[in-house]
Structure formats: C-alpha cells, structure tokens
Amino acid sequence: MLEIQNAAAVITGGGGGIGLALAQYWVKNGGRVLLADIGQQFLTEAQKRLEQWSPMVRTMVCDVTDENDCSKMADFAIREFGAINLVAPFAGIIKDGLMVSPDGVTGKVTKKMSLDQFRSVLAINLTGVFLTVRECTERMINNNCKGLICLVSSTGSLGTAGQLNYSSSKAAISVFPKVLTAEFFRRGLADKIRCVAIAPGYVETAMVKKIPPAALQKIIEQVPIGRLVQPGEVACLVGELYRNESLAGEVYFIHGGLRLGSKG
Numbered sequence: 001m002l003e004i005q006n007a008a009a010v011i012t013g014g015g016g017g018i019g020l021a022l023a024q025y026w027v028k029n030g031g032r033v034l035l036a037d038i039g040q041q042f043l044t045e046a047q048k049r050l051e052q053w054s055p056m057v058r059t060m061v062c063d064v065t066d067e068n069d070c071s072k073m074a075d076f077a078i079r080e081f082g083a084i085n086l087v088a089p090f091a092g093i094i095k096d097g098l099m100v101s102p103d104g105v106t107g108k109v110t111k112k113m114s115l116d117q118f119r120s121v122l123a124i125n126l127t128g129v130f131l132t133v134r135e136c137t138e139r140m141i142n143n144n145c146k147g148l149i150c151l152v153s154s155t156g157s158l159g160t161a162g163q164l165n166y167s168s169s170k171a172a173i174s175v176f177p178k179v180l181t182a183e184f185f186r187r188g189l190a191d192k193i194r195c196v197a198i199a200p201g202y203v204e205t206a207m208v209k210k211i212p213p214a215a216l217q218k219i220i221e222q223v224p225i226g227r228l229v230q231p232g233e234v235a236c237l238v239g240e241l242y243r244n245e246s247l248a249g250e251v252y253f254i255h256g257g258l259r260l261g262s263k264g
C-alpha cells in the first residue's frame with residue numbers, strides 16, 4: 001500500500017471542480033500538491049483555500065494544450081517536491097451539440113457541430129492529457145518515483161448523444177490505462193508506475209451546472225442514488241486507487257448506478 005503522507009501530486013484543471021476536490025483530499029491526508037490551471041484567478045482562490053490545511057501547495061498557470069507549458073509544469077513539480085507520485089490530468093471541457101441538427105419544419109440541416117467545437121474539446125481532453133502524462137511520466141522515471149497516473153474518462157465514453165466531441169475524447173482516454181500499463185510492463189516499470197482511469201457519471205461541478213435545469217432534472221431521474229455524485233466522493237476513489245497497488249490498467253466507474261450509454 002502507498003501512503004499519501006508526503007506524496008507529491010500534479011493536478012491539472014486543479015482550479016476547480018474535481019481537481020480542486022482531489023487537491024483538498026490530498027493535502028488533508030498529508031500530501032503535497034502542484035495545482036495547474038489555465039485560470040490564474042481560480043488558482044489564487046484554490047491556494048488560499050488549501051493553505052488552511054497545508055503550506056505544501058504550489059500553483060502554476062498552464063495551458064495543457066501547450067507542450068512547453070506541460071514540460072515546465074513537470075519540471076516545476078520536481079524542483080519544488082523532488083518527486084511526482086500522483087499525476088491527475090483533470091483539465092477538461094465540454095462543448096455540447098448535435099453533429100447535425102435538421103430544422104423541425106423543413107427537415108433540412110440548419111446547424112452543425114463546428115470544426116472548432118470538435119477540435120477544441122479533443123485538444124484539451126485528449127492531447128492535453130497526453131502531453132501532461134508524457135511529461136510527468138518522463139520525470140517520474142528519471143527521478144525514480146513510485147506512484148500512479150490517474151486519468152479521468154467519463155460515462156460519456158460509452159456514447160452520449162450531443163457529445164460526439166466529448167464522448168470521443170473520453171473513449172480515447174479509456175484505452176490509456178491498458179496501453180500505458182503494457183508499455184510500463186514491457187520496460188520493467190509496471191511495479192513502480194501504475195496507470196488507471198476513473199469514469200465519473202454526473203458530478204456536481206461547474207461543468208454540470210452548465211446543463212439547463214430541466215435537462216439536469218431528467219438526468220438525475222436516471223441516477224438510482226437520486227442525486228449527483230459529489231466531487232469529494234470522486235477524490236476518495238482516487239485516494240483508494242493510489243493506495244492500493246494491485247489496481248492497475250483499468251477504468252473505474254463512479255456514477256451512483258446511472259444507466260449507461262445513449263438513450264437517444
């Protein structure tokens with residue numbers, strides 16, 4: 001079992017939502033945290049909040065789609081903490097819409113998902129994760145660190161209407177644990193660096209608050225526990241995945257029993 005006490009975590013998207021909840025969980029359990037986010041203001045507020053539990057909190061503005069930013073982030077973590085033990089690339093966005101929307105009266109397509117709407121989601125949710133994980137893993141190997149890469153997929157990875165961009169990005173993330181675990185095994189690293197993904201359902205964060213209230217109510221009706229998953233509950237799962245060294249190469253769902261897949 002690994003201990004969180006003193007372990008160093010790099011969390012992207014750490015300025016809010018699930019990333020911030022994980023940071024809070026991590027420092028409360030004695031860990032050290034580098035929070036990276038594109039929003040400076042989110043980071044300043046997050047740092048203030050976290051410093052009530054620990055002085056071992058660092059922040060950095062980082063656009064995860066920028067290779068250079070991701071490289072600097074990994075270097076900064078090593079400089080400040082001498083190690084990276086948890087990589088949590090949680091920066092993510094949604095830009096929902098149907099691929100094509102025919103007009104109700106004419107039957108002709110009047111609206112399409114734009115190329116930017118598709119590309120920008122893939123850039124942050126997939127390429128940004130690749131860059132974060134690649135740069136941090138390089139430093140973990142070169143500095144002889146033990147720990148976990150914990151990605152965030154989604155129940156959307158199974159296919160949610162209106163989310164062709166988001167679902168595609170999250171489906172891609174769900175194969176990372178298998179591929180990376182096999183690569184680490186091939187290089188004799190799998191007992192030191194593990195990779196898993198979590199796949200949350202609907203979690204009460206800013207991302208979900210963007211869903212119109214009537215649509216959100218319909219979603220909650222499909223969740224057997226009768227409510228949204230709380231960010232702190234997701235953070236707890238990450239903590240368990242970190243501690244338990246037999247967990248590797250898999251995607252772990254956390255959704256309160258949600259019916260999965262697109263229902264049209």
Ligand SMILES: NC(=O)c1ccc[n+]([C@@H]2O[C@H](COP(=O)([O-])OP(=O)(O)OC[C@H]3O[C@@H](n4cnc5c(N)ncnc54)[C@H](O)[C@@H]3O)[C@@H](O)[C@H]2O)c1
Nearest residue numbers: 013015016017018038063064091092154200202203205207
């Ligand atoms: N909330 C949910 O229901 C839910 C469900 C499944 C998966 N997820 C995933 O969990 C992760 C966190 O989601 P959340 O709900 O906490 O979202 P959130 O919107 O609360 O937080 C996301 C954070 O990412 C940051 N970010 C956006 N673009 C960035 C970039 N280019 N570089 C660096 N940071 C950037 C934002 O500033 C924000 O602080 C995402 O990957 C999301 O897809 C969320």
